[in-house]
Amino acid sequence: MAKLTIRDIAALSGLSKSTVSLVLNNSPKVDPATRRHVLAVIRRHNYVPSFAATALAKGSTRLIGMIVPGLSWHMVASINIGVAAVTERTGFDIILYTATNDRDYGPLIDRILTSSMSSGLLVVSHEQPLEPLVQLHQDGMPVVLVNTIGSEVALPSVTADNYEGALTAMDHLLQLGHERIACMQGRMEYRCCQDRYRGYLDALRSAGIQPDPELTKPGDFVPDQIKARSRELFAMPADERPTAVFAHSDVTAYAVMTAASEAGLRVPEDVSVIGFDDIESAAQIRPPLTTIQQPFVEMGKRAADLLLTAIRANDENANHENANENSGELNRERVSPDPVRLSMPTSLIVRASCGPVPVTRSRRGRSQTTKA
Amino acid sequence: MAKLTIRDIAALSGLSKSTVSLVLNNSPKVDPATRRHVLAVIRRHNYVPSFAATALAKGSTRLIGMIVPGLSWHMVASINIGVAAVTERTGFDIILYTATNDRDYGPLIDRILTSSMSSGLLVVSHEQPLEPLVQLHQDGMPVVLVNTIGSEVALPSVTADNYEGALTAMDHLLQLGHERIACMQGRMEYRCCQDRYRGYLDALRSAGIQPDPELTKPGDFVPDQIKARSRELFAMPADERPTAVFAHSDVTAYAVMTAASEAGLRVPEDVSVIGFDDIESAAQIRPPLTTIQQPFVEMGKRAADLLLTAIRANDENANHENANENSGELNRERVSPDPVRLSMPTSLIVRASCGPVPVTRSRRGRSQTTKA
DNA sequence: CTGAAAGCGCTTACAG
DNA sequence: CTGAAAGCGCTTACAG
Known part of the structure; x- marks a missing residue:
């Protein structure tokens, strides 16, 4: 045959x-x-x-590239599910570039672009320099960032609303009566962590509480460091010690809880812990983690939609180009408008790791800086 | 430009x-x-x-297809890292097919094959029917299964040695003095779970312990069911109750631990729990989970190597085909030899969820079936 | 060692 | 509405 x-x-x-x-x-x-x-x-x-013949004759593949960091993250898995859900009914297939973080992906991008292997690019990454992508995009290749915001690059993106998520987390804690709330930060180079931290600060302030710098700790997403910093928190005198901690990720929250338990503190009786992400195991650990859920699957879907739209627009444009010879200007115009930035709402998932402020500790004062 | x-x-x-x-x-x-x-x-x-032109002229793409179940599994992420590590230095790219489990992937396979989009296929899946793949393979497309063994299909595969892993887990428990060891099963349709269960049974028997059917529970990888079955286990009279449980996955172990804690039992003081997989959070939960680690990254690498070798052999063959016109027979011969099946060793990761059998319970009897 | 030519399997004006 | 022809950008015998 x-x-x-x-x-x-x-x-x-x-x-x-x-x-x-x-x-x-x-x-x-x-x-x-x-x-x-x-x-x-x-x-x-x-x-x-034949895939190849079609691609050659048409001048475009039905492939969308997806650059992801090592797939170890729950996030990537969920995003991919969303992406696959939309691409699978469009005839597009996705070609996967796993950018190990220690590798410069400039050459990778070059190859993707010039071999004209994919007609669009979805990028999930935190670590990589974004400039080559901006270049790519300006040269006319559709690109959308998922859950990646480098500073303020001019690329379409979809993210979770990290600021609002942090606000929600803090409100939950505040409503439970907590006032001395610590923040265990993730990697502050990431825009998402900056947003979460802003949320933390703003929530405190609008509750009339002056943030105590002592209560902000750099965890950097590395478990050992998180535990060490947590120990510092839990070693404080009982009346200065935070009664709750807002962790920048679920895994960070796990490490905080471990440290708490090692310090002889019960969660949530002695200290409440709230996470961010809602990874699969969050419901399984003891106590089940109260956390902010990021809508990764949905984010993947929206990102894929965005990309597909851009690809189609590109195709249209290519078609009209012959008829309309001032396409050079058209091109420029197509690129310059402010890129769409989708910010998806998060949800508070209440489980058991947060409880009311310990009675002996409540009503101590109106400010985090209040000392005994 | x-x-x-x-x-x-x-x-x-x-x-x-x-x-x-x-x-x-x-x-x-x-x-x-x-x-x-x-x-x-x-x-x-x-x-x-141009990717397309090259592919068309050469008659083969430098793409290897990878069919994965929804990426929600830690496993897939790690396997992919291994695969990417080898493909990235070969010029092959990987095109990703996310087979949502509720979708029949027959059509998908058809498309992959006939559009000759990929020159080889890596399949990570538990749920899907394997026949189409066997067909594909017989038609000359290199295929390798990763962590997937349907019954005894004639396809090359790389898996973890689940049987040996179970033996190791059980030995650990046995050496800690446990004798009434329960087994919380995963999906018994999966070959991996069957192997783990065989290991459980054999380990018990070679320790001279008669397995007690009461102590085997179907968990099916669904948390609620696992908790329910665990409750049954923990509701047994103190001297019949298992002192340890071997869970078919880490997430299963989490649910068992939750049930234990709800039943007022401490892990590991009152009951030891051992998992299987070593997912990322296993080190983070309380208590840190003792488990059997599957070498997913390594498995991904080996699978990619296997596939690449097969693809190259295919190419060679294609080259010689013109010179040697009895290629029909050659073809047949190339396919029939027993497919290689790699079984990769697992490792015991000792953390804190397993401890010695409670003193009041040790030396109760030589057999699981011993009743008080 | 290098070049001219045919061909890979499609698509797309262009005629009819 | 349908067909003949040129072309997409490479590779690969075949000459030289």
Whole structure:
């Protein structure tokens, strides 16, 4: 069973390659009857056009590149599910570039671009320099960032609303009566962590509480450091010690809880801990973690939608380009408008790691800086 | 900056397309000096051959397909890291097919095969029917299964040695003095779970302990069911109750621990729990989980190696086919030898969720079936 | 060692 | 509505 070509199908159905190609491309100018006939032949012989030939002739692949950091993150997995959900009903396939963080991905980008292997790029990354992507985008390749915001690059993106999420987390704690609330930070180079920290600070302030610098600790997403910093927190005199901690990620929260338990503190009786992410195990650990859920699957979907739209716009443009010869300007215009930035709402998932402020500790004072 | 073609490079370097193509393909018959020259031009202009054109002309893409279940599993993430590590230095890219479990992937396979989009297939899946893959493989497409063993399909595969892993887990428990050891099973349709269960049974028997059917519970990887079954276990009279449980996955172990704690039992003082997988959070939960580590990254690497080897063999074969016209028979022979099955060793990761059998319970009897 | 030519399997104006 | 022809950007015998 040698692979069938369009020529075979043409012969088999007594028509020309052109006609077969037209039905393949849903051209309206083909007679309904012959179209049915051709389709039948195609189906009967299980013919699928050569991917490479189609790509070459059309000048565009139906592939979208997806650059991800090492897949170890729950996030990436969920995002991919969302992306796959939309691409799978569009005929696009996704080609995966795993950018190990220690590798410079400049060359990778070059290859992606110039080999014209993909017609668009989805980028999930925190670590990588974004400039090459901006360049790419300016050269006309659709690019969208998912859950990645480098400073203020001019690229479309979809993220969770980290600021609002932090606010929500803090409100939960505040409503439980907590006032001395610590913040265990993630990597502050990440925009998402900066936003979470801003939320932390603002929530405190609008509750009339002056943030205590002593209560902000750099955890950097490394478990050992988080534990060490937590120990400092929990070693404070009982009346200075935070009664709650807002952790910048679930895994960070785990480490905080471990440290708490090692310090002989119970969660949530002695100290409340709230996370961020809502990874799979958050419901499974003891106590089940109260956390802010990021809508990764949804984010993946929206990002894919955005990208597909851009790709289609690109195609349209390419079509009109011949008719309309001032395309150079069109091009420039297409790129410059402010990129869309989608910010998806998070949700508070209440489980058991946060409780009311310990009675002996409540009403101690109005400010975090109040000392005994 | 319109995209450069090989024709441009040829012009730019004052040579023919043929020659440029030869240097692109590392042909030895090109003069070293001209090769250097061409390479310089290529580099200077940042030329990358068109992916589609190359694929069409060569009749093979440098793409390997990877079919994965929804990426929600830690496993897939790690496997992918291994795969990426090997593909990234071979010029192969990987195209990702996310097979949502509720979708029949027959059509997907068809498309992959006939569009000749990928030159090989890596499959990570537990749920999907394997027959289409066997067919594919027989038609000459390299396929390797990672961590997937349907019954005894004739496909190359790499898995963890689940049986040996279970033995190791059980030995650890046995050495701690446990004798009434429960087994919280995963999905018994999966070969991996069957192997783990066989290991459980055999370990018990070779320790001279008769397995007690009461102590085997179907958990099916669903948290609520696991908790319910665990409750049954922990509700047993103190001297019948298991002192340890072997869980078929880490997440299963989490649920068991939750149930234990809800039943007022401490881990590991009152009951030891051992998991399987070693997912990221296993070190973070309380108590840190003792578990069997599956070498996913390594498995990904080996699988990729296997696949690449098969792809290359395929290419060679294609080259010789013209010279040697009885290729039909060759083909058949190439497929029939027993597929290689790699079984990778697991490791015991000792953390804190397993301890010695409670003193009041030790030496109660030699057999699990002993009742008070 | 290098070049001219045919071909990979499609698509797309252009005729008819 | 359908077909003949040129072209997409490479590779690969085949000459020289």
